[in-house]
Amino acid sequence: MKPIHATTLLAAVALAASGVVSAQSTVLYGPEDEGRRFSDGSRVVCTDVEVRQADSDPNRIGGTAAGAVIGGLVGRQVGGGSGRDIATVGGAVAGGVIGRNVQGNRQEARGDRVVEQRCERVWR
Template sequence: MNKSMVVGVVLGAVVVTAGGAVATYNMMGDKGPQFARVTDVTPIKETIRTPRQVCKDVAITHQKPVQDQHQVAGTALGAVVGGLIGNQVGGGSGKKIATVAGAVGGGYAGNKVQERMQANDTYTTTETRCNTVTDTREKVVGYTVKYELEGRVGQVRMDRDPGQQIPVRDGQLVLAEQQ
């Protein structure tokens, strides 16, 4: 072997040994704790409210328009029928009284019958009725994390649950996840 090759091998060995020593010192050197102990994690929640429309079809009963508001037709028809029936009863002046009484009673009855028939004269339609309801839900937006590091208690807000410990680098919490 020539002299320059021996010098090169010795220098290479020295550099490798020195690099290993520095790396070992950095790994073994006292950098403090590597983790902070988590003592409590509390979720921070936000309430989300979302309005929405709810519609349903409803059957609506309507009164048909009344043609004869005073029930004149029913009164007149009832009076005629009542008068005819009253005329069949009795004789002489009693017959006249019976005819008048039959007409009055028949007129009243005809009026009430027509009134009841008009009240029951209805039709049904379907209408859509809508109203607004609000759906609510809770969303976790972060976490309040209490921790202990070198005998000190601290608190920090994080975007995730860190579990049992938080990494520490150079005495500082590492809060962001490393990629």
């Protein structure tokens, strides 16, 4: 059997200790723990946090694309020659911006948010 070197033993102890520390830092606290005090002077504090629910289109790609197509079609009806091309591009850009804003306003109006209670250990 091979002898264990001191550096190997030291590394194993350090690795095990770091696992214990990280396990302690990932402890989850719930509302039932609110006000709980620890020997180091820390305590559990809970707060209400407004979080966003998962949207089917959080980046508003649908509104941007629809607005760009509509804006491009409207811009195409304006002007003639090279002015028509510029109006098409300008209409597509403006329509994309407007479509993105409209979709964002509709998502906000639908109330895609929920309030969660989150608890964490604080040192004061």
